[in-house]
Amino acid sequence: MNVLEKLQNIDKRVFYLLMALAIAIPTVSPIGLAVDVTPAVQRTFDFVSTLPEGGRAVIGFDYEPGDEIDLNPQAKAILHQLGAKKIKVVAIASFPAGAMFAEQCLAILEEYGYEYGKDYVNLGHYAGGEATLAAFANQPTAIYSKDWRGNDTASLPIMKEVKSMKDFSMAMTLNDGPTGGTGTHEWVRQAVMAHNVPLIMGVTGVLAASNETYVQSGQCKGILAGLRAAAEYEKLVDKLGDGTVGMDAQSMAHLLIVAFVILGNAAMFLSQKAKPASKGGAA
Amino acid sequence: MNISSSVGVWVGAIAALGIYSVLVKDNPFYRLVEHIFVGASAGIAIVTGIQTFKSQAWSPLTGGQWLLIIPILLGVLLYARYVPQYSYLNRLPLSLMMGAGAGVAMRGAVESQIVGQLTATMIKLDTLDAWIIFLGTLLSLSYFFLTYKLEGGAGWAPKLGRYFMMAAFGAAFGNTVMGRVSAAIGRFQFIFLDWLGM
Numbered sequence: 001m002n003v004l005e006k007l008q009n010i011d012k013r014v015f016y017l018l019m020a021l022a023i024a025i026p027t028v029s030p031i032g033l034a035v036d037v038t039p040a041v042q043r044t045f046d047f048v049s050t051l052p053e054g055g056r057a058v059i060g061f062d063y064e065p066g067d068e069i070d071l072n073p074q075a076k077a078i079l080h081q082l083g084a085k086k087i088k089v090v091a092i093a094s095f096p097a098g099a100m101f102a103e104q105c106l107a108i109l110e111e112y113g114y115e116y117g118k119d120y121v122n123l124g125h126y127a128g129g130e131a132t133l134a135a136f137a138n139q140p141t142a143i144y145s146k147d148w149r150g151n152d153t154a155s156l157p158i159m160k161e162v163k164s165m166k167d168f169s170m171a172m173t174l175n176d177g178p179t180g181g182t183g184t185h186e187w188v189r190q191a192v193m194a195h196n197v198p199l200i201m202g203v204t205g206v207l208a209a210s211n212e213t214y215v216q217s218g219q220c221k222g223i224l225a226g227l228r229a230a231a232e233y234e235k236l237v238d239k240l241g242d243g244t245v246g247m248d249a250q251s252m253a254h255l256l257i258v259a260f261v262i263l264g265n266a267a268m269f270l271s272q273k274a275k276p277a278s279k280g281g282a283a
Numbered sequence: 284m285n286i287s288s289s290v291g292v293w294v295g296a297i298a299a300l301g302i303y304s305v306l307v308k309d310n311p312f313y314r315l316v317e318h319i320f321v322g323a324s325a326g327i328a329i330v331t332g333i334q335t336f337k338s339q340a341w342s343p344l345t346g347g348q349w350l351l352i353i354p355i356l357l358g359v360l361l362y363a364r365y366v367p368q369y370s371y372l373n374r375l376p377l378s379l380m381m382g383a384g385a386g387v388a389m390r391g392a393v394e395s396q397i398v399g400q401l402t403a404t405m406i407k408l409d410t411l412d413a414w415i416i417f418l419g420t421l422l423s424l425s426y427f428f429l430t431y432k433l434e435g436g437a438g439w440a441p442k443l444g445r446y447f448m449m450a451a452f453g454a455a456f457g458n459t460v461m462g463r464v465s466a467a468i469g470r471f472q473f474i475f476l477d478w479l480g481m
Contacts, residue, residue, distance in 0.1 A: 016306045023464070023471045028481050069469025070462065096331045127335040134387045146338060185396065186388075193391030205462035209455040216416065217403030219395055225458065227465040246468045253464045 004274065007267035015260065022256045026248035033251050035244065040215070041232040044200055044222025048081050048170070055169030056088045056162065058191075060133075060182060061098035061105075067176035067204050068101060073230035073243035074202040075105040075174050080237040083112035087169070088158055089120040092136065092144075094181035099124040099148050116149075117156040124148035129178075130186040137165035137190050165195040170221075174202040184211050192219050202229070285480030296478035299470050419447040 037045075051057070063071045082089055089109065091102035102122045109120050123144040126132045136143045140162050144153045153159045161167065171191040175184050184201055191197045200222040203211055208225035215223050224233060227250060230243030287293065301316030340358075344351045357379065363372040404420045406413050425433065426444035433441050475481045 013307060019467070020471075023467055024475065027468070027471050027475050066466060067462075069472070070465050096327065125331070125335075127331075127339065131383055131387045134390070143339075145343065185392075188395045189388065189391030193395045205458040205460075205465060206455075208458045209451065213400060213403070214395075217399045219399050226461050227468065228461065242472070246465065246472065249468045249471065250461070250464055253467070254461070257460060257464075 004267045004271040007263055008271065018256055019253060022252040023249040026252050027245075030245065031248045031252075033248050035228075035231045035235055035247055037232045037235060038229075040212075040223055040225070041229050041236070043215075044224055045081070045233065045236045047198070047200065047221040048078065048085075051085060051087060051169050053085050054087070055085075056090065056158075056167060057082055057170045057172060058090045058092065058165070058168045058197075059102070060171075060173040060175070060187065061091060061093040061102040062095060062173050062181045062183070063101070063176035063204075064095050064097050064180075069242070069246065070204045070226050070230070071174045071176065071202055072101055072105060073227060073241055073246075074224050074233065075101070076108055076241055077230055077233035077237055077239065077243065078172065078202070078224075079105055079108045080239045081233075083109045083114065084237075086112070086119075088161075089114075090140070090158065090162060090168070091120070091122045093123075093125045094129060094133070096125045098181070103148060117147075117151065118158055121153075121156055121158050122148040123153065129182050130190065133182050133186060133190045134194070137195055139164060165191060165197050168197050171197045171199045172202065173199070175207065176204045177207060184214070188214055188219055200224075287478050287480060292473075292478050296474050299474060303470075418443075419451075423447050 059075070061071075061075070079089070089106065091099075091106060093099040093102055099122060102124075106120055106122055114120050123140075124147060126136065126143055128135075132143055141153050141159055147153050147156065165171070171187065173182070173184055173187040175181075175187070177183060178186065184203065184207065187199055187201070191199045198221045199219070201211055201214070201220055202224040203226075205226035205228075208223070211220070211223055214220035224230065227243050227246045230241075231247045232243075234241050234243050287296075298316045298319070301312045302320075304310055305313040340351055340355050344355065357376040360372045360376050363369045404416060406416065408414055408417060422440055422444035424444070425440040426448065428441070
């Protein structure tokens with residue numbers, strides 16, 4: 001087996017080992033690579049900056065533990081911005097674990113003097129996907145009689161101010177797809193189309209391309225895609241966190257993947273070129 | 284190093300290592316963790332279902348909202364499929380769910396996913412981006428023009444459309460890779476930072 005053939009038949013465990021090293025080393029010893037802000041993230045930040053101080057935002061924590069690494073840092077970064085603008089936050093979740101993530105992330109708001117029940121609330125999980133989101137949009141307290149902590153929602157000052165989706169200055173979904181929860185398309189339909197509430201999305205990298213169309217069409221005011229967007233947003237709000245920590249590892253892993261794709265393809269082309277031309281004709 | 288003393292963190296880290304061990308070779312440790320994961324997921328689903336039933340149906344019902352007995356009974360009928368002679372009864376709640384689901388979705392689907400997207404392609408062609416969106420849409424649609432095959436002089440349109448779609452698939456695949464790498468980063472951060480305290 002010559003070098004070109006070896007390059008096309010590398011044991012996949014070698015690749016896994018290199019990938020593990022590419023992620024592990026920068027995680028333990030960060031390199032500190034620069035993070036530039038892309039226009040999509042800047043646009044989202046700029047939109048949130050235009051919201052009126054003291055307004056209200058509803059955030060859907062529509063993700064499961066597998067996508068926590070992408071979406072928790074996004075949530076935390078944007079909550080820093082909302083907290084600085086004193087925007088009240090209502091959190092809902094279409095996955096059971098989403099309510100737990102909401103609880104973790106919303107704790108950030110207490111740094112800004114927020115009071116639970118008055119300035120922010122975690123309403124917890126709802127079942128039923130889009131139909132329940134539609135009902136929530138019409139009358140939030142009809143879906144949530146109790147919040148995540150067991151309080152009567154009707155007694156919470158923040159919920160007395162919210163009669164329908166129209167009472168929010170902004171809606172946001174942190175979303176890892178519609179399977180089992182409420183997807184981004186459903187949020188566009190129920191928040192934007194039905195109630196004309198501006199929507200921004202925080203999605204996993206996998207969902208970025210399919211949802212970019214909503215930004216181009218103006219139906220969505222901004223989109224954050226993956227851990228990279230979280231790192232950029234952390235830079236914009238000047239609160240470095242998990243997104244920034246993960247960027248070195250992501251860059252190294254991507255470099256490794258690109259190197260293997262180039263090597264594999266180059267080896268394939270060169271080995272095809274090296275093969276003697278077929279004399280043709282079936283026996 | 285400041286190794287975690289939390290039992291939950293230790294269980295999570297050992298389970299993560301168990302799952303990753305399959306990358307070397309299928310082994311009993313991996314299968315044990317996989318089965319625990321499946322079992323725990325099923326358990327969580329059952330508990331969530333019971334909690335949802337209590338909060339959305341039982342508590343309001345016993346609190347005086349008697350009309351909720353109708354959706355509760357319809358929900359019970361979903362299980363009629365397990366009794367062959369009454370299985371037809373489960374069609375009633377299924378039909379209602381499908382009808383309501385379609386109705387709710389239709390409310391904004393036409394505007395958000397057809398009209399809105401079409402409008403977004405009707406733009407002033409004064410930038411390269413605008414031209415790419417305009418041509419990409421037209422040529423990609425031409426690929427799916429199946430009434431008769433575009434050949435000869437018009438054959439370039441579906442061919443270019445295929446290239447546009449391949450570029451889009453490449454972008455989507457690149458984002459997918461980024462997402463999968465992120466997932467690995469999350470686990471590595473958990474193992475090295477939260478568990479081992481490095």
